[in-house]
Amino acid sequence: MFSKACEYGIRAAVYVALQSLDGRRVSVNEIAEEIDSPIAFTAKILQQLSRSKVIHSVKGPTGGFELDRTEMDTVKISTIVHAIDGDDIYVGCGLGLKECNAQKPCPLHDKFVDIRNDLKNMLENTSLYELATGLEVGLTYLKR
């Protein structure tokens, strides 16, 4: 479904959001530790998210990653998926055809579009804030 990079990216962003709720800025090392991901690879992904303005990064001592409260509402999971995996999941054909659309559909097109719209809506309507608060109250987990 999502690439590994994207999975780590979502988990990392949710963790950053969670800590930002408490005003804590977090380092790559802490993030990788807390979401159980490879450190250097996670650093690359955070870089990418930072470049695409999904999260903020601050260099130097006391630096790290953070999100402000309004961004947690604005940034949806779809934002992250788009920043890392591009729009394949939203526009690509389920059977890999280059030109597949309502006019010239693949055999699975109509059924696939339905599922994908549900996925798209779900991702577009789920904010980092929503997921971070679920974590905060201990309903959900980011490791293992």
Next chain:
Amino acid sequence: MFSKACEYGIRAAVYVALQSLDGRRVSVNEIAEEIDSPIAFTAKILQQLSRSKVIHSVKGPTGGFELDRTEMDTVKISTIVHAIDGDDIYVGCGLGLKECNAQKPCPLHDKFVDIRNDLKNMLENTSLYELATGLEVGLTYLKR
């Protein structure tokens, strides 16, 4: 969503089903040509589908791949996905957690399960026959 191998596999199987409706057995070369896929790679995938009893293969001159009419109803797209990509798409966590379930869910778990069940149901309720007939009447396409 699906691997390339799986995309080719589904397209190949639908084409085999389509031709089998007319009692025609088809070769790897014809299949690859008609679904616009790499020949040798497609051969590997057909081998895999044949070994897992999704389609029949016949060696020698006049040989090729075929499906009988009852199998086209029995074989669902889920059968093919399972044979090629395994059960990742059905059981894996959306965020890549090793242990993610209702008891210890990832932040996206509940929402993800809903989408995935829809996908699962769609794949389990779509037969090769259904897709082959759509192709036959010119409603759908397997190329480009």
Next chain:
DNA sequence: TCAATAAAGGATAATTTTGTCCTATTTATT
């Protein structure tokens, strides 16, 4: 029996994705 045809299978190559390591840059603190 022989030749030709088609799938099966093994070995290997190319590409993409995932992951690591090291250096550069920025910045807070002393």
Next chain:
DNA sequence: AATAAATAGGACAAAATTATCCTTTATTGA
């Protein structure tokens, strides 16, 4: 100013996926 902590970024390595090539096996038909 010097040091140390942290992200940024480049180069590279490992693993997985995608793809190709060649040989073997089975089978048909002349």
